[in-house]
Amino acid sequence: MSASPRTEFLDLAPIRAARGELKLPGSKSVSIRALLLAALSEGQTRLTGLLDSDDTRVMRQALKACGVSLEQTGDAWRVGGAGRFPLREADIFVGNSGLSVRTLVAVLAFMEGRYRLSGVPRMHERPIGDLVDALRPLGARIAYEQNEGFPPLLITPAQARTTQPVRVRGDASSQFLTGILQSAPLLAREHELVIEVEGELISKPYIELSIALMRRFGVEVQRSQTATGAPRFTVAAGSRYSAPGNFAVEGDASSASYFLALGALAGGPIRIHGMGLTTLQGDVRFVDVVAAMGAHVTQGDDWTEVRSAGLAAGFRPKAFDTDFNHIPDAAMTAAVLALFADGPSVLRNIGSWRVKETDRIAAMATELAKLGAEVEAGPDFLRVVPPPALKPATIDTYDDHRMAMCFSLAACGGVPVRINDPGCVAKTFPDYFLQFAALTSGSTAG
Numbered sequence: 097m098s099a100s101p102r103t104e105f106l107d108l109a110p111i112r113a114a115r116g117e118l119k120l121p122g123s124k125s126v127s128i129r130a131l132l133l134a135a136l137s138e139g140q141t142r143l144t145g146l147l148d149s150d151d152t153r154v155m156r157q158a159l160k161a162c163g164v165s166l167e168q169t170g171d172a173w174r175v176g177g178a179g180r181f182p183l184r185e186a187d188i189f190v191g192n193s194g195l196s197v198r199t200l201v202a203v204l205a206f207m208e209g210r211y212r213l214s215g216v217p218r219m220h221e222r223p224i225g226d227l228v229d230a231l232r233p234l235g236a237r238i239a240y241e242q243n244e245g246f247p248p249l250l251i252t253p254a255q256a257r258t259t260q261p262v263r264v265r266g267d268a269s270s271q272f273l274t275g276i277l278q279s280a281p282l283l284a285r286e287h288e289l290v291i292e293v294e295g296e297l298i299s300k301p302y303i304e305l306s307i308a309l310m311r312r313f314g315v316e317v318q319r320s321q322t323a324t325g326a327p328r329f330t331v332a333a334g335s336r337y338s339a340p341g342n343f344a345v346e347g348d349a350s351s352a353s354y355f356l357a358l359g360a361l362a363g364g365p366i367r368i369h370g371m372g373l374t375t376l377q378g379d380v381r382f383v384d385v386v387a388a389m390g391a392h393v394t395q396g397d398d399w400t401e402v403r404s405a406g407l408a409a410g411f412r413p414k415a416f417d418t419d420f421n422h423i424p425d426a427a428m429t430a431a432v433l434a435l436f437a438d439g440p441s442v443l444r445n446i447g448s449w450r451v452k453e454t455d456r457i458a459a460m461a462t463e464l465a466k467l468g469a470e471v472e473a474g475p476d477f478l479r480v481v482p483p484p485a486l487k488p489a490t491i492d493t494y495d496d497h498r499m500a501m502c503f504s505l506a507a508c509g510g511v512p513v514r515i516n517d518p519g520c521v522a523k524t525f526p527d528y529f530l531q532f533a534a535l536t537s538g539s540t541a542g
Contacts, residue, residue, distance in 0.1 A: 104517070105516050105518065106518040107514050108513045110511055111508045112362070113406060113408065113536075114358050114363065115362075115363065117367040117368075118366075119347070120368060120369065120370035122146050122147035122345040122347065123147065123348040124147050124149065124151055124524045125302065125348075125377060126346060126376070127143075128152060128196055129306060130343055131155045131159060131175065132155065135162075136337045137314070137337035137338055137340075138336060139339030140174055141175045141342075142172050143174075143344075144344045145344050146173050151195070151523055151524055154196045155193070158186075158189075158190065159175075161183070162182070162183050164176065164177070177337070181209070184210065185209055187212045188212065189214060189215065190214070192215055192218050192222075192495070193523075194452070197219065197247060198227055198271040198272060198274070199275045200275075201227060201228070201231070201249060201251070201275060202275035205234075205251055205254055205279070206236070207282070208254070210251065210252050211251045212241075212248065212250050214247060215248070218453065220242065220243070220247050222451055222452075224245065224249070225244070225245030225246070226268050228240075228249075230262055230272065230276060231276070233257075233262060234254070234262055235256055235257040235258070236254050237251065261290040261328075264293060265294050266293040266297035271302070273297070274303065277291065277306055277307070277310065277331070280317075280335065285334065288333045289330070289331045290329070293328070297327055298421050298424070298448055299422065299423075299424060299448065300421075301377065301379070301422050301423070305376050305377055307319075307329075313337045315331065315336070317329050317331055346375055347371045348377075349377035349426070350379045350426055351528070352371045353379060353429040355535070356382060357433050357502075358505060358508070358532070358535065358536075359402030359403055360386050360389065360433070361406070361411075362408075362508050362536070363403065364401070366402055367400070367401040368402075369398065369399050371399070373397050374397045374398065381423050381426075385418065389413035389437070390404065390413055391404040407508055412437065415434070415439035415440060416441045417444070418430070419444045420444065421444075421446075424449060427446055427449075428460065429505070430443060431443055431460050431464065431480060432464075432506060434464075434480035435482050436508070440481045440482075442480075443477060447476030450475075453495065454494035454495065456499070457478060460478060460499075463492065466489040467487055467506055468483030488513070491513060493515065493516055497522070497523040497524050497525065499520075500515050500517070500520050500521050500528075501521055501528055504528075504529070504532055
């Protein structure tokens, strides 16, 4: 069971049971942040456990285009930081990596250079106007080359910044706030930088992750509230990043969600190494979702194990009605688990799905229905009524890695499932289907 980027489809036989152990690939969220922070630091950083995928390659190539020194030795990368990028002109391709473009834009806007950022066609449909609107009062000069509010972008040297608080919307993507936070030392040389969030702040665990990593690289972020109770973040004048020497990237908690769900549906036990009680990423909270649905979960500092009786022995996950604002990526896995629940399930506060690699609410509703579910899709919610029995289906993946990975779990429902364009998992987890096969080998119906 393998999938190269050129494979048109992958057929999954019905899965009766799954068990075993796996080591998670490095976290995409941590890898991309750590690469950029290392490049902005004074000194050299040795990164280990860095994820090797399409999205992290985008960031590596972007930094190289800006003159940053990156050298690989074995499984470690050495990043030479100097606070400022050596090259002040570059044409940067960001693929479809939302985190890369949103963090790069905020940094490049204050690098005193001329930079063009473009991506795949879908990237040019993903809004970035809220971030640009927040950066312009700080002196950023960012022009839209095609459509207002969307990449591609042209960045030219910034003007003098205002000392007033910068305001950014928090209800579209937490990555906008992350971008401004990570660029703060470039702006806070003489005056502190104050950032105030307008509207609800979604995906808060990702902001906590950004702040924790900034601290690891020597910059503290102070948190408070405005008079209206809105979140406020302050970075002191004179703050500078400093290389931590060695930095180990933890396992990807979003990727862990598929194997946690597999252990719940196919019995397990499945033990995941690289994610546990000490994990910083917010998607570690998916263990609570699986446990609430009836699976048995145990954890150590750096591992998590899931087991259940399994669907083949009559196990049925408990239906849920849950706000997934804090873990929108892992919530996609919950949507597929809803296929097997003992009643209708509702996923709430997932409006950010609309502006991801595809419109994930629409895509998820379409593909769940192919498997026999009744689905109601709203602006920011999905209601899933499980079918009496799943139907065999061919799943379209919309060039979205998470669609391919989470729908592989449908094979636990006693029917064959075809995954179109399985190679799209290269965005974050190139060998996902090999790992999946290793855990289900010898336990498929046939």
